[in-house]
Amino acid sequence: MEVMEEGNLMDRIPILLQRDLQYYEANQKVLQENICPGVVGGKLDFPRSASFASVKIVVWLEDEYFAAYRKNSGLLHLSDVLQDHQGKESDEAAGCGGIVKSSDPEKFVLLVVKSVDNLLEHIHTLSQEALDHADLTVLTATIGAAALVKNSLFVWLGCVTKNVCPPKGDEKGGSLKMSYKQFSEMTEALAERLLDLHCRLLTLYIIQDADCLHWESQHPFFESERGSYTIQMWWLYMQGTKQDLWNSVPPTMAQRVFAGMLNETLTVLTVRYTQTVPSRARSMLLLVDVSNILLCVGELLPAICENGEGFVGLNITNQSKIIRDIHSKCQELFCCLLLRGVPLGVLYKITKKGVNSIAMFNQRQGLITPWTIFALPKLFPTNQNGHWATRCSELPTNTALSLELKVLLAAPQANWWLLLKVLLMREAHLSSMIFHHLIKNLPTCDNYIPSSKQPSINRESMSKKCEGFLCGMECNDIVQWSLEQKDPIGQTNYQVLMGLTYIVIMAGKTSDVNKTLISALEKSKLNDWASCLDRRQVWNQKRPPWLEAILHLIYPILNPIIHMLVSAVQTTASIYQAMSLSLSCFSEMWDCIPDCLYTVISCLTEILPAEIRPLGDSVLIQLLYMALYSKLLEASESEAEAELKEQKENKDSTTPPTPAMEGPVSTINMKPRSVICQTLAEAICFIDEDNKHTDQINSLINQARESQRSTNTLENEMEEAVGLSFASTSKIDELDAFIHPSPSVRSEEEFDVENAEYIMPST
Structure with missing residues (x-):
């Protein structure tokens, strides 16, 4: 799409938006630009792509910011901005009659407010078209545009010295703050519309089928050889939609939308299967469907959890409302499965003394929810008593690591605090396994990359900037760099081991260093591992x-x-x-x-x-x-x-070079x-x-x-000192509690990375 790059900004933006709308009307899609993968997500939840119009407006407004403050806001990569302005200055200096752009803080606010107001109206028009035609591609494009502009406004708000421009703003709020609030509300509203659209598709079409839901039929469904089509289609739709959300909308928003979809559809399925009275021929279908639902949720749930505890229902009162709801509905389905699936003779023996004595009808305070044990049997072997754990630290090592890894790998973006926790928990068990394996599969000494050419030091050795917007070289891929080397697998192992060593040393304990690095060196059977520490090297x-x-x-x-x-x-x-x-x-x-x-x-x-x-x-x-x-x-x-x-500069200049000193330099x-x-x-x-x-x-x-x-x-x-200070300021009745702590107080595990609160993200 061709756009005007010169002229008054307020003349260019309406033309840009008009051409963007014409492009949509002609092609029934929105022209988009990718955002650099290294910028996507984060605290501001940057989108993976945004409309071409929103990207252009952000670039133009950043140019206006530079004109107003003679510095960069930090939104765009500094080298690109400097190069761009140097190019403009050289063009202006070369020709006659060049116009030097000038601005001031108040004018910048005025331009931003008017520009984003026009874009907001444009996004509203496109989103309405998308909702009318149930066009998910256009809707996600408008979400990306709104999220990009919202985050840009947030950056500018932190940099400007003046954020008020009458008549829209006043000293209490400010024009930029009001614009930021409008785009925040627009982003959330579009996310709600996206969730509503998916839920309507699921409830009205995907999980509806006359033959599958004909519970009064006296003929078994598909000769009792399979479950309902509806559950299979629900599973496929949820899997496909998760992938689409992960690739199209901001990561945190994608997680929220997917969580809402799972919760809403579980509500429908739970009511359906707990209140249905099937015929004898269809009773087996109900049991198969409920089992499949629980198994599917066991695979889908890690994508919306923050940690392993939320996944299995531990510490459930401290989990988010949506996680609690999902566990509650799955537990209802599990009870339905047991009561309807158990033989009548066994059911009579269990219930003849009253239902109050049945554990499944009582609250398992602080324990793992039973349905997860059913859905994940390999993680809870009966000989390890993991189902009696009240927190992750009481689970077997393999189970605890598997739960955290499932959550980590299912997330839509890198979860750094959880990665650090997984690498260091249980005496750095996972790191130790990686160390002992990779140290035997490194490239030969002759194929080691010199220190000065390591990608961690020499950024020029990495690939060039990607074509994504806002790229600042954070997207460089070590794997891509390794593929260009003689021994790609060995070089990848080299980089992984170097990064893991740094993490264990910086964040781990002495015992972690001994069980990872030192143990791996001793057991590697490499006779020359210490030769690099000799004075001759x-x-x-x-x-x-x-x-x-x-x-x-x-x-x-x-x-x-x-x-x-x-x-x-x-x-x-x-x-x-x-x-x-x-x-x-x-x-x-x-x-x-x-x-x-x-x-x-x-x-x-x-x-x-x-x-x-x-x-x-x-x-x-x-x-x-x-x-x-x-x-x-x-x-x-x-x-x-x-x-x-x-x-070279001295040769090109007319200044005579400095005369060399007479005689040899000794x-x-x-x-x-x-x-x-x-x-x-x-x-x-x-x-x-x-x-x-x-x-x-x-x-x-x-x-x-x-x-x-x-x-x-x-x-x-x-x-x-902390202990003495506590004792000197405590009451006598509190001192006894300090000396004899209750079982809920963590003492020996206080500095364990698995339980430490400092490693959790701040809210």
Whole structure:
């Protein structure tokens, strides 16, 4: 679709919307643009696609924001915005009579309000057309447009200094706030219409069939060889619609719509099957249908749950209303299945003493809902008593992990807090399995990617930006990068193991490190796993993934150290003095390094073979200077590129070059910065030769050891202080409860990642 890119904004937008409507009338669809996968979802719930018109309006309004504030709001990727404005400035400077765009905060608000009002009316028109024709494609396109503009308004609201423009706004609300509220309401209203449309299709067509629902018939349905068509079609429709929702509307909204569909249809099915009185010939059909419904819900329910507890009905009072409703309806269906399916003789024996003694008619407070045990029999073996658990921590390890993984894999977008929980729960059981498997399936040492070319460091090694709107290189796919390498499977394993090592070290406990990394290294039967920690391997940039992950803990503090070392050498410092200065810098910067570095170093030291001799006879010194060596090489390359660029600019300019110094340059102090960085990197390999810096090395090691002890002591003192403070401010009757906690209080599990509240998302 061709649009006007020049001229007054308020003239361009009506033309854009008119052409968008003409395109719909001609093709019965809305022209859409994809949103970058790295932006989709998140806290603002960005859509997967939006209409072309809404994307264009957002781009134009962002341009107006830049004109008003001379800075970017952060909505678009910074490099794209700068490149765009540099291109415009060069075009204006090249020609005569160029018009420089100018604006002010109040004018920006006026333009935004008028523009989004026009778009709101346009979205209303399209959505009404979609509802009249039951066109889901057009309806989801309008949802994407409304969601994109709503989120853009939210970003601008946080950036503007003035959000009021009369007559629409006032000092209490503000024009932008009112526009944001209107689009929020429009987005929610469209989601409700989408849910209503799906529910009407389900209840009026999908789960209706005269032959299947003829319960008084004296002939068995399909010779009792199958269940109803309606349940099969319901299952297929729910599966297909879930996939469509996951691919078309914002992820959180998709989850809400799907939850509403499941709940509404379960209401109809529960009433139908619990109140139906079938003939003898059709009684078997009812049992088969109810069984199929429960099995289907067992597969569909994880997609709308937040965690494994909600999936199986644990801690049900703290779950959302819709989850409670679904569990309640499924339990009704399960009771119906039992009462109608049990033989009459058995039913008489059970009920002759009264129904009050039957457990199924009583509330199982805090326990797993019985229908889930029926629908998921493999997760609840009878010999493990998992059905008596009152919380996930009491379930067997395999069951607890399976429940969380089902929820994690069924979600429409990445659930980072749940992923972290799954990787670290039960003493990092899943991480340990991944470690022990992948460490045996890594590429050979010759095929390791050098540190500077790892995608985690060198973003240029990844694929270029995608064609999606708002792309900021967050969408880069490690798998796609791995496919371009010689050993795709090995490189994928390398990247997974490196990321997993970093997570376990940063977020796990010492026992987690021992059961994952240390255990995998010991059991891998790789004779040369520790060779990378030898002093002769400091220079080697091809490292195993676990070592590269550990070095990522050190990389962030190295830039100021490198700058200080290069500056010192340029001001007549010798290499010996530079190495001494590096040790002093590490000593000063030690508090900036995560404490977990010393933890993993201690674990590695305990299993280090006797024939391996690290730099300074310390794994700590070895790792610090391996990281510094890599960063010095990177600095050398970047400085060499800068020097080459400067030489080209000097050749092109009319300014005479700086005269070279007479005579040969004999000292390192007079060399370019790139050469200095390379020389410093080479000197690192010999920092501990001839006992040159032994005292400083030992001092740094002792400082790290004492720092770790001080941290542990401080934690113990804080725990004691909290206890004393509580005792000093508590009443006598409360003190006894503190000393003798009730069984519901978690003590030994307080810091278990499976139960810790800090890992849950904030609401």
